[in-house]
Amino acid sequence: MASTNLSVGVVGGGVGGLSAALSLLRAGFDVHVFERASMLGEVGAGVQVSPNASRVLHRLGLAEELARTGVKPREFHQRRWDDGSTLLRSPLAEPLEATFGFPHYQMHRADLLDALATAVPAERIHLRRRLTSLVDRGDRIEARFAGGTSVEVDVLVGADGIHSVVRDELFGPEDPHFTGCVAYRGLVPADRLRELALETTAQLWMGPGRHFVHYFVRSRGLVNVVAIVEQDAWTRESWTDRGDIADARAAFDGWHPQVRQILAAVDETFIWALFDRAPLERWSSGRATLLGDACHAMLPFMAQGAAQAIEDGATLAACLAQAGSDVAGALRHYERLRIPRTSRLQALSAANKVRFHLPDGRLQRERDAQMATGTTDFAFDAVAWIYKHDAAAVERVAGS
Numbered sequence: 008m009a010s011t012n013l014s015v016g017v018v019g020g021g022v023g024g025l026s027a028a029l030s031l032l033r034a035g036f037d038v039h040v041f042e043r044a045s046m047l048g049e050v051g052a053g054v055q056v057s058p059n060a061s062r063v064l065h066r067l068g069l070a071e072e073l074a075r076t077g078v079k080p081r082e083f084h085q086r087r088w089d090d091g092s093t094l095l096r097s098p099l100a101e102p103l104e105a106t107f108g109f110p111h112y113q114m115h116r117a118d119l120l121d122a123l124a125t126a127v128p129a130e131r132i133h134l135r136r137r138l139t140s141l142v143d144r145g146d147r148i149e150a151r152f153a154g155g156t157s158v159e160v161d162v163l164v165g166a167d168g169i170h171s172v173v174r175d176e177l178f179g180p181e182d183p184h185f186t187g188c189v190a191y192r193g194l195v196p197a198d199r200l201r202e203l204a205l206e207t208t209a210q211l212w213m214g215p216g217r218h219f220v221h222y223f224v225r226s227r228g229l230v231n232v233v234a235i236v237e238q239d240a241w242t243r244e245s246w247t248d249r250g251d252i253a254d255a256r257a258a259f260d261g262w263h264p265q266v267r268q269i270l271a272a273v274d275e276t277f278i279w280a281l282f283d284r285a286p287l288e289r290w291s292s293g294r295a296t297l298l299g300d301a302c303h304a305m306l307p308f309m310a311q312g313a314a315q316a317i318e319d320g321a322t323l324a325a326c327l328a329q330a331g332s333d334v335a336g337a338l339r340h341y342e343r344l345r346i347p348r349t350s351r352l353q354a355l356s357a358a359n360k361v362r363f364h365l366p367d368g369r370l371q372r373e374r375d376a377q378m379a380t381g382t383t384d385f386a387f388d389a390v391a392w393i394y395k396h397d398a399a400a401v402e403r404v405a406g407s
């Protein structure tokens with residue numbers, strides 16, 4: 008339990024903000040979440056929750072909720088775009104759970120968010136609170152919201168996503184970087200794809216300039232579909248928009264029939280411009296810090312953006328609990344523990360853009376030969392450093 012009764016304001020009620028709020032509440036802090044939207048919600052799409060994240064969520068008491076709708080895939084199956092041949096199969100079920108102690112889930116994002124939101128007492132979530140500015144008052148920090156309301160807290164956590172206002176307030180504005188990729192996302196009722204007899208695996212199909220991912224969510228009732236395509240520029244005003252499924256189908260023309268059949272079954276799609284940011288040197292200033300996409304937005308090509316946000320909350324709570332009233336010291340310790348790990352994942356995710364999208368030729372053959380050795384990409388040993396991490400196990404800093 009926390010040795011002081013610090014008040015913590017979390018700005019943003021996404022997966023990162025809510026899981027941090029829960030970690031902080033369980034550690035004994037007085038936590039309130041401030042979300043700009045009028046209701047908590049997530050896009051209609053899937054998310055993979057790897058063991059490093061489920062370890063945190065299970066300890067927060069969500070094991071039953073995750074198991075209720077989450078799907079445990081047997082394997083991660085990486086395949087070639089045209090003939091569907093296997094590049095790598097890596098186990099995700101029993102061997103993974105036996106080694107890392109916690110399961111890998113495929114979830115509907117709304118189910119994950121609901122599980123988190125239900126666990127945070129309703130009186131601690133404040134909707135329609137759009138943060139506009141911060142004022143450092145030395146022994147407290149003031150958060151100001153649109154409409155003229157404000158709160159003062161001991162610690163302020165910016166979990167307000169890639170376009171973070173907290174980040175701008177702490178370190179100055181900086182536009183996120185368009186990665187040259189867009190993602191078409193959709194959900195298909197599993198019944199419609201029955202004739203494909205899809206395995207309960209996460210499948211990733213790699214091809215020139217694009218890749219395709221699908222997996223079951225919501226107790227195998229829906230198939231989550233993500234079609235990633237390279238594109239020179241993003242000219243739309245919003246960074247996510249209703250997409251035209253015909254464009255996605257055209258982009259995967261000539262691909263394996265399974266890919267095309269899945270795309271043919273999608274009724275509605277959203278298109279997302281994928282942005283990331285260069286790793287930051289600092290996440291914290293005084294009594295304020297950042298977590299999740301606000302500080303380490305990454306391409307989704309390691310499926311670790313939300314998982315790392317969940318880890319951030321657990322580490323932050325552990326650092327604050329350990330440090331007593333030394334908030335600035337705790338936040339420095341937190342960022343020192345987190346930045347190397349999330350920076351490495353940002354770099355790996357960016358490198359996968361090239362690796363997954365190689366045109367057929369020498370480099371692609373070299374990649375495939377490496378994958379065949381079972382030691383790279385999502386091979387069990389290659390991802391062990393990610394999955395075995397215990398984000399709440401924080402070493403004491405000397406003197407704390």
Ligand SMILES: Cc1cc2nc3c(=O)[nH]c(=O)nc-3n(C[C@H](O)[C@H](O)[C@H](O)COP(=O)(O)OP(=O)(O)OC[C@H]3O[C@@H](n4cnc5c(N)ncnc54)[C@H](O)[C@@H]3O)c2cc1C
Nearest residue numbers: 019021023043055138167168299300307310311312313314
């Ligand atoms: C195609 C795709 C697939 C992905 N797949 C995976 C995956 O399989 N596994 C995985 O781990 N990750 C995945 N990710 C990454 C993951 O979605 C993000 O990293 C994660 O959602 C970030 O969570 P967050 O809470 O930091 O930010 P967000 O989810 O963006 O939440 C930010 C919240 O802050 C609120 N907010 C914003 N500004 C303000 C303000 N001024 N005041 C108050 N509230 C504010 C927003 O309304 C929102 O609720 C994927 C991403 C994409 C695009």
